[in-house]
Amino acid sequence: MFWDGRATGARLGDPLAEQAGGPFLNPLEQNNPSPTDVCVKVQASKYAKLFEQVWGKNSLDCSAAKIDQTYERIARSIAAYERSDEVTAFTSKYDYYLKGKAKLTQQENRGRLLFEGKAKCANCHTSQPGPQGQPPQFTDYSYDNLGVPRNPANPFYYQTDWNPDGLTWVDTGLGGYLKSAGYDAQVYELELGKHKVPTLRNVDLRPSPDFVKAYGHNGYFKSLEEIVHFYNTRDLPGARWLGIPWPPAEVSANVNTAEVGNLGLTADEESAIVAFLRTLTDGYKPK
Numbered sequence: 001m002f003w004d005g006r007a008t009g010a011r012l013g014d015p016l017a018e019q020a021g022g023p024f025l026n027p028l029e030q031n032n033p034s035p036t037d038v039c040v041k042v043q044a045s046k047y048a049k050l051f052e053q054v055w056g057k058n059s060l061d062c063s064a065a066k067i068d069q070t071y072e073r074i075a076r077s078i079a080a081y082e083r084s085d086e087v088t089a090f091t092s093k094y095d096y097y098l099k100g101k102a103k104l105t106q107q108e109n110r111g112r113l114l115f116e117g118k119a120k121c122a123n124c125h126t127s128q129p130g131p132q133g134q135p136p137q138f139t140d141y142s143y144d145n146l147g148v149p150r151n152p153a154n155p156f157y158y159q160t161d162w163n164p165d166g167l168t169w170v171d172t173g174l175g176g177y178l179k180s181a182g183y184d185a186q187v188y189e190l191e192l193g194k195h196k197v198p199t200l201r202n203v204d205l206r207p208s209p210d211f212v213k214a215y216g217h218n219g220y221f222k223s224l225e226e227i228v229h230f231y232n233t234r235d236l237p238g239a240r241w242l243g244i245p246w247p248p249a250e251v252s253a254n255v256n257t258a259e260v261g262n263l264g265l266t267a268d269e270e271s272a273i274v275a276f277l278r279t280l281t282d283g284y285k286p287k
């Protein structure tokens, strides 16, 4: 639904479908020239038949008269797939633990208790099942400014065709979206610098153990150890990561200092939280 919340669902009644329609056409993502181009690619695909099975005979119509409807259906199909068991499997060690079918190690369990207690992670990354026993989503769907530093390696700074502000560009998150959508300053100013709380499911999933992931809305953090240390020490004078003090927040307004920044965790406690985050990867085989 995008880190800045711009896929609201207001247009299609489904934020997931609105999101799915975005990247195909974004010049910085898949860069298809038009919905028609996307439609023609779907027509040429192996799964074109499946599309007609779901949406009806001759539904994969890319003509000017039908393209809006067809493009919307492509997006809705992707959203339906994202909601299916294949994508949201809920088969992590933690899911089996909640059902009493797996045991956490001592370190993982210590991490869980910290996550839900002293480290306050569960205040935003919900870890308990819903009222009807729904598996926890690890997000409360709210927005926050954690004070994540700007990421100078973000190529967007140098893509001046798309980013006329160059190096002075600031990602203002939800507030920036609300401003562009025409909301009053008294509404958007309080949201500047806020980004959607992401789920932590599969946060450690990677194609190979040496694959370096990037965390946060701009990819500033390169490991779970680093981001947990940031939560713990952001506001601690003299705190460092790889010898470098934490840089200032990308957006200094609205930084959350109530729940984040100085948690008083020991190094062992930080490691335990990381061990717990590693139990959130799907595909665990209970013994």
Ligand code: HEC
Pocket (backbone or CB within 6 Å): 115, 119, 120, 121, 122, 123, 124, 125, 143, 144, 145, 146, 147, 148, 195, 196, 197, 198, 199, 200, 203, 214, 215, 216, 217, 218, 224, 227, 228, 231, 256, 259, 260, 273
């Ligand atoms: C006040 C709400 C809040 C609390 C408390 C919180 N988080 Fe977050 N978390 C967020 C938000 C918002 C982001 C995205 C921020 C951004 O990128 O600017 C995030 C991002 C993350 C990410 C990066 C995920 C990704 O896919 O990039 C990890 C990992 C994470 N949090 C773990 C934790 C842990 C561990 C704790 C406890 C030590 C914690 N969070 C506490 C709100 C919170």
